[in-house]
Amino acid sequence: EAGVAQSPRYKIIEKRQSVAFWCNPISGHATLYWYQQILGQGPKLLIQFQNNGVVDDSQLPKDRFSAERLKGVDSTLKIQPAKLEDSAVYLCASSGPNTGELFFGEGSRLTVL
Amino acid sequence: GENVEQHPSTLSVQEGDSAVIKCTYSDSASNYFPWYKQELGKRPQLIIDIRSNVGEKKDQRIAVTLNKTAKHFSLHITETQPEDSAVYFCAASLGVRGYALNFGKGTSLLVTP
Numbered sequence: 001e002a003g004v005a006q007s008p009r010y011k012i013i014e015k016r017q018s019v020a021f022w023c024n025p026i027s028g029h030a031t032l033y034w035y036q037q038i039l040g041q042g043p044k045l046l047i048q049f050q051n052n053g054v055v056d057d058s059q060l061p062k063d064r065f066s067a068e069r070l071k072g073v074d075s076t077l078k079i080q081p082a083k084l085e086d087s088a089v090y091l092c093a094s095s096g097p098n099t100g101e102l103f104f105g106e107g108s109r110l111t112v113l
Numbered sequence: 114g115e116n117v118e119q120h121p122s123t124l125s126v127q128e129g130d131s132a133v134i135k136c137t138y139s140d141s142a143s144n145y146f147p148w149y150k151q152e153l154g155k156r157p158q159l160i161i162d163i164r165s166n167v168g169e170k171k172d173q174r175i176a177v178t179l180n181k182t183a184k185h186f187s188l189h190i191t192e193t194q195p196e197d198s199a200v201y202f203c204a205a206s207l208g209v210r211g212y213a214l215n216f217g218k219g220t221s222l223l224v225t226p
Contacts, residue, residue: 033213042119042202042216043157056213091156100145100212104156 002026004105006092012111018080021108025073025094031055033102034067034077035091043091049075082112116140117205119217127225132190134220136203139184145206146179146186147214152199160201161188193224 005024013019025032030051035043046065048055051072060067064083069075079086089109093102116139126132138146147162163170163177163186170177174193179186186205190197200221204214 031212040219042117042204042218043214045207045213045215048213056207095212100147100162100206100214101159102147102149102157102212102214104158106156 004092004094004103006090006105006108008108009106010109010111012113013082014113015084016081018078019082019110020079021077021090021092021110023075023077023092023105025075025092026096026103029094029096029103030072031095032069032075033093033095034075035093035104037089037091037107039088046077079110082110084112086110087112117203117215117217119203119220121220122218123221123223125223125225126193128193128195130193132188132193132197132222132224134188134201134203134222135185136187136205136217137183137185138205138215140205140207140215141184143205143207143215145212145214146177147204148175148177148188149202149204149216150199151202151219157202190222193222195224195226198222198224 032049034046037043046060047057047067049069067077089107091107092105119136144165149157150160151157176189200219203217207213
């Protein structure tokens with residue numbers, strides 16, 4: 001079974017530029033999450049999708065972050081404009097029905113200069 | 114907002130000793146408490162979880178205990194091995210938001226031969 005796929009693995013941008021991350025969850029997983037993991041900290045939930053609907057985006061900085069999951073499968077997370085404090089690993093995870101186990105992708109490491 | 118506190122932040126034990134990591138949470142609606150292990154440069158992976166209707170769960174050398182009244186839960190690793198060295202994160206479900214998780218800041222465990 002293929003795992004959660006993310007791209008790009010690494011991205012370096014200057015502040016005020018934009019960046020987009022892509023995630024393809026495990027086949028059949030209706031729930032998809034984006035987490036931000038700053039170095040030395042635990043993952044912080046940014047947004048949760050159930051199919052193509054948003055369940056929770058209360059911790060998403062909506063002035064600069066946006067995410068979508070148009071067909072209920074792949075998802076993209078965009079940051080525009082980026083700030084220095086956005087430097088982090090962006091982890092996508094998915095989960096199947098009736099289980100809490102999150103399957104994480106390898107993450108997209110963002111460095112904002 | 115909801116908070117998960119995790120202690121200690123670093124833990125060093127000798128091979129064969131036991132390791133204990135403790136977490137507290139604030140959201141009384143939380144009902145699912147997983148533990149994730151993250152090796153350096155890799156994605157977090159679930160090692161054990163417990164639900165609020167259970168006080169203890171064991172899987173080989175790993176056990177988790179939950180005190181819902183006190184809002185405490187702990188991870189116990191017995192007979193530690195060098196390959197147990199990693200960062201361990203506790204998490205609590207974000208109340209009624211299904212399985213979305215609020216993570217602790219992590220414990221860096223080092224097992225020395």
